[in-house]
Amino acid sequence: MESALTQRDQIFDMAEMDVDALHQHFRSILGSVPDAMVVINDVGLITAFSKASEKLFGYAAEEVLGENVSLLMGPADRADHDKYMERYLQTGRAKIIGIGRTVTARHKDGTLFPIDLKIGEAKIGDHYLFTAFMRDLTEQRRNETRMKALQAELVHFSRLSSVGTMASALAHELNQPLTVVTNYLEAARDLLDRPDEDAMAMVQEALGEAAKQSVRAGQIVRKLRDYVSRGEVEKRPVSLVPLLGDAVALVQTEMSLTTTDIRVSVAEDTPAVMADPIQIQQVVINIVRNAFEAMAGQEDPRVLIKASSASGGLVMITIEDNGPGIGRDVSDQLFRPLASSKTTGMGLGLSICKTIIEAHGGTIEAMPADNSGTRFVFTLERAETA
The missing domain is CATH 3.30.450.20 (PAS domain)
Structure with missing residues (x-):
C-alpha cells in the first residue's frame, strides 16, 4: 500500500512541477x-x-x-x-x-x-x-537506388551469361543458313556448265534461295544482338503450319535429307502462337538435326512433329524420333551448356533452344519416347484472337 501511495505521490509531484522544471525537462527532450x-x-x-x-x-x-x-x-x-x-x-x-x-x-x-x-x-x-x-531517408533511398542498379546489373549479367552461350555458338547457328547458301551456289555453278534455258531458270531459282538464306543469317545475328541489348524477343502472331513447314524444308536442304521421312501434324484447332518465327525455327531445326545425327546409319529413320492446343493458354509442340533414345538421367542434363552425347558436338545447341523457349515464356523438356527414340516437348503462348 505504501509503495502504491509513493508512486502516486511521485506522479502528482511530476504534475506539480514548476514551469522552470518543465522547461528544463522539455529542453532535455529536445537535446536527446x-x-x-x-x-x-x-x-x-x-x-x-x-x-x-x-x-x-x-x-x-x-x-x-x-x-x-x-x-x-x-x-x-x-x-x-x-x-x-x-x-x-x-x-x-x-x-x-x-x-x-x-x-x-x-x-x-x-x-x-x-x-x-x-x-x-x-x-x-x-x-x-x-x-x-x-x-x-537519403541514405535509405541511396541504398535502394544502389540495390536496384545492382539488381539491374545482375539481370543484365544473367541475360549476357545465357546469351553468352548463344554467342559462343553463333557459328553453330549460322552454319544452317550458310550451308544452304553454299549448296545452292554450288548447284548454280554446276548448272552454268550447260547454260541452256532450263538450266538458267534453275540457276535463277538457286540464287534466289541463296539470297533468302543470306538474309536469314543476317536476321539471326540481328536478333541475337537485340536480345543481348534489350533482353526481349520480337513476338508476333504466327501460324505454326508455315513455320514448321519452312523449318523442315531448311533442315532437309541443309542435311541433304530430301527423301527422309519427316512428318508434320498440326491439329485443326491449333491457334497461332506468339513467337519470333526465326528463333522458333532455330529450335525446331536444332532438334530435328540432332535426331537425324543420332539415327545415322539406322534403317527407316523417322521424325514426327506435332502441334496441338494445351491448357493455360499454351500451344504444345512435340518432336519425336525413332532413334536409340535416351535415359531419364541423360534427359535432365541435355539442356546444360557443354553437355553433349555426340563426340563432335559442342553441347550448345539444346542450351540455345532452352534459352529461346524460356525467353518466349514457354518451357522445354526431353524424355524417352513411348516405344523407342526421344521426344522433345516445348510450349509457346497462344496468340490472342480478336
Whole structure:
C-alpha cells in the first residue's frame, strides 16, 4: 500500500512541477530525442527545434524559432501547407496526422531530400500544438537506388551469361543458313556448265534461295544482338503450319535429307502462337538435326512433329524420333551448356533452344519416347484472337 501511495505521490509531484522544471525537462527532450523533432503552433510557426533537427536541416534553433515551418519544406508542400492547416482547424479532418508519410524537406543550403514524417497533435486550451518527428531517408533511398542498379546489373549479367552461350555458338547457328547458301551456289555453278534455258531458270531459282538464306543469317545475328541489348524477343502472331513447314524444308536442304521421312501434324484447332518465327525455327531445326545425327546409319529413320492446343493458354509442340533414345538421367542434363552425347558436338545447341523457349515464356523438356527414340516437348503462348 505504501509503495502504491509513493508512486502516486511521485506522479502528482511530476504534475506539480514548476514551469522552470518543465522547461528544463522539455529542453532535455529536445537535446536527446534521436529523430528530428519540430513543434509548431496552430498558425504554423516553429516553437521548438531539437538538436537532431539542427543537424538534419543545418539551422540553429535560434534561426528558425518563430518562423513558419514551410521554411523546412520542399516547394510542393510549402505552397499548400498554410491552406492545409487552416482547413484542418476549421473541419478537424486530417490528412497526415497520426499517419506516417514520405515528403520532401529543404536543407538550409537549399538541398531537397526525402524524410519520413510523423505528426502528433495536442490541444492546450483553445490552441493546438503539432509535433513532427522526422527521419532522413537519403541514405535509405541511396541504398535502394544502389540495390536496384545492382539488381539491374545482375539481370543484365544473367541475360549476357545465357546469351553468352548463344554467342559462343553463333557459328553453330549460322552454319544452317550458310550451308544452304553454299549448296545452292554450288548447284548454280554446276548448272552454268550447260547454260541452256532450263538450266538458267534453275540457276535463277538457286540464287534466289541463296539470297533468302543470306538474309536469314543476317536476321539471326540481328536478333541475337537485340536480345543481348534489350533482353526481349520480337513476338508476333504466327501460324505454326508455315513455320514448321519452312523449318523442315531448311533442315532437309541443309542435311541433304530430301527423301527422309519427316512428318508434320498440326491439329485443326491449333491457334497461332506468339513467337519470333526465326528463333522458333532455330529450335525446331536444332532438334530435328540432332535426331537425324543420332539415327545415322539406322534403317527407316523417322521424325514426327506435332502441334496441338494445351491448357493455360499454351500451344504444345512435340518432336519425336525413332532413334536409340535416351535415359531419364541423360534427359535432365541435355539442356546444360557443354553437355553433349555426340563426340563432335559442342553441347550448345539444346542450351540455345532452352534459352529461346524460356525467353518466349514457354518451357522445354526431353524424355524417352513411348516405344523407342526421344521426344522433345516445348510450349509457346497462344496468340490472342480478336
